[in-house]
Amino acid sequence: MSPLTPAIPPSPVRALRRLIPYFRPYRGMLVGGLVCVVMAGALGSVNPTLLRRAIDGMRPGASLASAWQAAAMMIGVSLVAGIFRFAMRELLNALSRRVEYDLRNDLFRHVLTLDAAYFGTTRTGELMARLTNDLGAVRMAAGPAIMYLVNTSVGGLFALGFMIAIDARLTLLALLPMLPLPFVMARLGRMIHERFENVQEHFGAMTTRVQENLAGTRIVRAYRQEEAEEARWASMSDDYLQRNLRLATLQALMNPTFAALGGAGSVIVLGVGGMLVVRGTITVGAFVAFAMYLTMLVWPLIALGWVLNLFQRAGASMARLEQVLDARPRVTPPSSPRALPAASSxxxxxxxxxxxxxxxxxxxxxxxxxxxxxxxxxxxxxxxxxxxxxxxxxxxxxxxxxxxxxxxxxxxxxxxxxxxxxxxxxxxxLGVVPQETILFSDTIRSNLAYGLPGEGDVTWAADVAQLTSTIRDFPGGFDTVLGERGINLSGGQKQRAALARALARRPSIVILDDALSAVDTHTEAAILHGLRDALSGRTAIIASHRASAxxxxxxxxxxxxxxxxxxxxxxxxxxxxxxxxxxxxxxxxxxxxxxxx
The missing domain is CATH 3.40.50.300 (P-loop containing nucleotide triphosphate hydrolases)
Structure with a gap:
């Protein structure tokens, strides 16, 4: 079983708790953002009351001064509320980016500690999908979802309070159609979580396929498998489309469901509230304000569907990231490391x-x-x-x-x-030259000096590895930028570059693992001759299937x-x-x- 495939998937709520430590360094930003959310919600709920007073003051022969005063106050309140809304977005969106930044760094740092046992059972594409797509889903929960959850909750609570103050019985009747809402949310939430997790898993498989095809593009062409790979990709892409469409169907169902429940409440308010106005139990202004507050209450319900969707996506993605963070290397450092005795070479x-x-x-x-x-x-x-x-x-x-x-x-x-x-x-x-040569998309100089504080003995190491003449053939010399995985070098040139990189460190032990298998026998003899002097006084282990090496x-x-x-x-x-x-x-x-x- 892959370390990215747990036997029992963690719950999304527990997975999202893992984010709490990432918020602690930015608690000031979080508190400031939430205060702005509360203030924006509170100010936004004042306007219907101001409109109610203006309407109720409109009698035949009455002065319009109160109406103009209410209008001026509404403009002022809207401007201040707008400032708070800008501030809340600025703070909470910045917060989500910082949390994403820290989590991304922790993930990358942790991945670098994992060993061969982990990478031997983990697909590179799957890991890349988690470090990109899943991380983005978590960021949406860390910022926009929190912002809209608090914003809609605060606005809804203020609206509910004002509605009760106008008429408690009418409020109760308006809320009756919304009683099934918690059950609908729970059911749809579970289904969204499962389907989104399914989508993300398939996205990981697709990323792996792309990575393998890009890395093996020469093999694909050499074996004339372009059409076969295109067909395989089309099948995977179609499967991904179908999974996304099934997820989209659920997401599309949420907002109309919530809007329908809220709309049923509006019908009740129109009928019962209109009767109360006719009887004189409430004023026209109170009725208009109540209808506006109900709209303010219904909008959070609709937005709640979107927020729930974000949290379910983030829960599924954080659970997948948690599997990476919880992976532990088999090879572990000692709790009390010992020191090596001094050695001259x-x-x-x-x-x-x-x-x-x-x-x-x-x-x-x-x-x-x-x-x-x-x-x-x-x-x-x-x-x-x-x-x-x-x-x-x-x-x-x-x-x-x-x-x-x-x-x-x-x-x-x-x-x-x-x-x-x-x-x-x-x-x-150790200076290690592995069987599979890995070079980075950087200059030849940087590749040969990899892991060194400066350039080290790059020129000397290139001479020993019989690489200097090859480097001189490039227009940029040592400053030539290599393609991905050193694609602009031959197999033998890559091996010589890896040998030079190991020698430039001046290690006490040099390990060559079939490091000259891709060079011709003449070049091999020249390199081995140079190595005899370069390795003088140093320990060397040379493994090869060639006895001559x-x-x-x-x-x-x-x-x-x-x-x-x-x-x-x-x-x-x-x-x-x-x-x-x-x-x-x-x-x-x-x-x-x-x-x-």
Whole structure:
């Protein structure tokens, strides 16, 4: 099950409570906005009473002075109420943007703490949808929904008070048709929440599809799958449309339902109120004021449907964001981290009876990647790890960086268990070149100096990685901006850029995970020659399916079937004519075939 798919969905009310801490830094802004809302509502409810007095003062032969006075007061009240309405929108909308800003930063900061186990079961598109679309829905609740809820509630309460003051029995009759309102709201609210959650989940799936197609556009074209992808997208888009239409049907039903209930009250007021005017029980002015107050009461009911819709959407979205915020990495820093002893350059790395497997699906036994792996890499030496694809080389290196933690055994750095070190301390010692090269849409210089306070040894690192001539071919040199994921570089150039990035850090341990698989053998030999000097005094671990990449290592281990089947130096392993010799012989045959072609 994905960490974004909880077994029991949290309630929207509980999910929205998670927002309370985000309001605390802006409590002054919130209080100020709510005061403006109350003042605007209070002032807005004065005008019908002023109109009532003006109408009741209009008798044959009477002076119009009172009518002009009432008109002037109504204008003044409307202007002041307008100022308060502007202020409430300014404050509460700004508040919602600040809450959104803080929540977005917290989400991004938290996502960066999550580890390989989380991202291995979470679709990138789904995560992007939550950090954009769902966050926007939450913002609407944090500002506009609160503003309109308080505004309509305050206006409705003032209107109700004035209505009762005019005639309590008429007020009761006018409210009778609205008794089913709470039940209608509860039912429609639950349905909107469920359908909106369904819409958001499908939007996440669509975002994932877009992300995969954009990242794999070359594959789509190479396999001539444009029409198939278009058809798949059209199907998903149609499904999304239908889900939105079903949601829109519910939303469209809310306002007419509330308006109909309020309209029924208006019919009662017209009939019963008109009779009271004829009998002289209430004045014409009071009747007009009562009708205006009823309209002021009905409008909040209609607006309440929209507000309820916003809160239900936000509840569903906040519950989805909560699943991200509540996700916890499997790899955690120690509560009391230890320090590493001082070292001039390289460090000693040791594996002690290490075993590892990836998390298994529910009801399935885990499949061990390797078990009982032990070896030691003295400070300043180079360890070569060789094995066929899928032999566990990358998994073993992932344990050194603590992308994963071992299930059995322990890994030590200068005698200190790496899980006793802070993640920052451990990773500061490492320069890693992973199998999959990731470059950012930034300058070549910034990519090579990534994570460094300045430029570091970027030029030197580019020379060692045989990248300098490539960089000079670009018009901007080191200041050339790369496309997304380094799309304007070849596979081999990307790997050399990643190697240069790792070397520029001058780490105590350099880890190369099949880092030269995309370069030709001639370039590989030149890079390895330069690395011998660059790695002098530093510890290095080089994993490769090519035996030629690690032949000069101080010690070589051969992985096969989840265990170390051979170890030693190159010449000894060749003389043994075992698994290492087979890998090297196969590689030489493949190179001969490529050269013949």
């Amino acid at each position: 390289g460090r000693r790395l040791e594996f002690r009876d290490v075993g590892f497997h990836y998390p298994a699906a529910a009801g399935h036994e885990p499949r061990w990647v390797f078990r009982h792996v032990s070896f030691s890499v003295p400070a300043g030496s180079t360890l070569g790890i060789v094995g066929a694809t899928g032999s566990g080389k990358s998994a073993l290196l992932d344990l050194v960086t603590r992308a994963w933690d071992p299930i059995e055994g322990e890994i030590l750095l200068d005698g200190v268990p790496i899980n006793a070190l802070s993640l920052d301390t451990l990773r500061r010692e 690690i032949r000069d290592a101080d010690h070589i281990i051969v992985l096969d079937g989840g265990r170390v089947v051979e170890e030693g130096v190159h010449d000894t392993l060749i003389a043994a004519r075992g698994r290492y010799w087979e890998l090297l012989a196969r590689q030489q045959i493949e190179e001969s075939v490529e050269a013949a072609d």
